Amino acid sequence: MAVEWSGLGPDVLVVLDRDAATPLRTQLEDQIRQAIRSGRLSHGERMPSTRVLAQALGLSRGLVQDCYAQLLAEGYLVARGGSATRVARPAAQRTEPGRRPPAVPSSPLIADFQSSVPDLGSVPREDWAWAVREACRTAPNHAFNYGDPQGDPRLRDVLAAYLRRVRAADAVAGQLVICSGMAQALWLVLRALAGQGLRRVAFEDPGSAVTVTTAAAWAGLDTVPVPVDELGVDVAALQATGAGAVVLTPAHQWPTGVVLAPERRLALLDWAAAHGGTIIEDDYDAEFRYDRDPVGTIQGLAPDRVVALGTVSKSLAPALRLGWIVSPPALVSELARAKHGTDRGSPGLDQLALATLIEAGRYDRHLRRMRTEYAARRDVLIGALADHAPRVRLTGLAAGFHAVAHLPGGASEAAVIRAARERSVGLYGMSTYRTDHAPGPTQLVLGFGNLSQRAIQAGIAAIGDLLDPCA
Ligand SMILES: Cc1ncc(COP(=O)(O)O)c(C=O)c1O
Incomplete structure (x- = not known):
């Protein structure tokens, strides 16, 4: 162009x-x-x-x-x-x-149930533009120089207060490192832990195998999968791996949608204390919790053993590439050193804009609005499946903007996905996220964050008979 x-x-x-x-x-x-x-x-x-x-x-x-x-x-x-x-x-x-x-451009789909994508049409552009303008207008001259590689002190202050208030995190500005989203956060943390002697890191299965194994490879670490069941990660299995750290999504497990059960949280903390293990808590989807009271971070329970990772990729937009690490004190200086060596710190003006957005209450207001909208979309998905594929069971609905659809009978995941695509509906199977890619039970990961209520309704109506052939 x-x-x-x-x-x-x-x-x-x-x-x-x-x-x-x-x-x-x-x-x-x-x-x-x-x-x-x-x-x-x-x-x-x-x-x-x-x-x-x-x-x-x-x-x-x-x-x-x-x-x-x-x-x-x-x-x-x-x-x-x-x-x-x-x-x-x-x-x-x-x-x-x-x-x-x-x-x-390929012909548009009726509905693409791709997950991990927030509603890109609802990005608060006006608020973000206002925040950038405010940041630009009010920033002192030195804010345009290279900044503190650990992150702008004002953003770290504001974020620490936000994480204490909303996520019950045990966070102070001195423990925060600002970085380019969760992807960079994970690499920085694994690299710092490798420097302190870590050799093997465990990850959830199904889960973000590619993200973790890529970051681990860069950090020179071995990886090992640990199964996830209906209570979350299997802590006994974790113990058997001999891993010194584990990467988890306890608030809304990616992709099963399971919320880590209280007894598993405690077992995990016991594991960390007994083995000197590190819990790397990807606070995924924590902002969007619907039918129960939000659960605080594990980091708030054991700040010396847990490294919490956060991002605005789901709350605002992936394109902003802003995230943070809440680190145990012992790792902070190494994280800041690595961040400095990597990119001299995240963009200063964007950091100030995020601080401005949060301080002005506009971040919270956006989240409240999106929580209501995602909850409505979730209800439309439940209703559409009840109408068009009543034997499909949905799980993982407590938070976030994806759910897992369990298909009845012996349907083939790949065949359903292929047939749906022929009807212009994008579907994604759970087997993709299993390390062995084994077929397993037929499950689809249905993302509804970037779909209008109308598209969800139309998409499910178009493929109801594929999901539940007896309907
Ligand atoms: C499990 C999980 N955590 C976090 C993220 C966000 O990553 P980032 O902050 O690098 O955009 C993703 C992205 O899709 C994800 O799948």
Whole structure:
């Protein structure tokens, strides 16, 4: 897609040799022709005005006008009715082998039950734009320098208070490290633990095997899966693995949706105390809890043994790439050092904007609104399945915006997914998230965060007979 410049238009890199025998106008023409042929200037892109280019290159405006006129005549540039001069599609580019046409968007699905995606249409754009503007307007000059690699002190203060208030975390600013979402948080933590002697890390099965094994490989660690049942992670099985750390999603297990049972929470804490183990708590979906009182973080119960990871990827948008680590004091300086070595710290202005958003109460307000909306979507999903596939059992509904559908009979997961796709409905099977990819019981992970109520209804209506052939 062409860059659509607003305002004065783009700069173009042109280097003129004033000592060369070739006239300056010829040099300018040649370089613009070459830039268009090579794709450095692409079709539709707006050219600088003759005045701006003349000024930038120290040439007379008339010379640049002559050059543009020549390139217009040759078909390299186009100008219509007083509008800006743009790059035309050169013949060479049209036929250039290997250059792929822009991807044609595939036909839209009636409903794509993809999980882990929040409602992208409800991102609080106005609030975020306001917060960025406020941050930009009020930040002192030094805020535009490299910041504290551990994270902006104001955001850490605000977040620590938020996590104490909403998640019963045992958090103070000095324990927080701001980073680029949970993905980076996990890598930083595993790397720091590896530096302190950790060799093996366990993860939930089914779970985020790819995320954990990738981060663990970067940190030089072995990984081992631990089964999850209807009470959450199997702590006895964890004990048998010999792992020194475990990555968990206790608030709403990804992807089974199980909330870690109280007895398992206690058993986990016993495991950590007895084995010197570290619990890495991915506080996934904690913001969206519907039918029971929210449960606080495990970190709040054992701040020396638990590292809590948080992110705005579900609460605001994945694109913001903002997350945090609530670390035991013993790991903080190593985490900050690694963060500094990796990227010199997360973007300062975005950190200030998030602090501003939370302090102004707009973050909480957005979460309240989305909690109501996701709960309504969840109810629509329950209702649609009851109408169109009544023998399908749904679990994992206490929180978040995905649920697990247990299909009756011996339906093949892959066959149902394939048939649904032919009816323009996107479905995803649980077997993808099992480490052995074994078929197991036929279960679908139904994400409804980024689907309107109408799309959920229409999607389930379109595939009800696939999910429950006897309906
Ligand atoms: C289990 C789990 N935790 C956390 C996240 C968020 O990751 P990030 O903060 O890097 O976007 C995801 C992303 O989908 C996830 O699947």
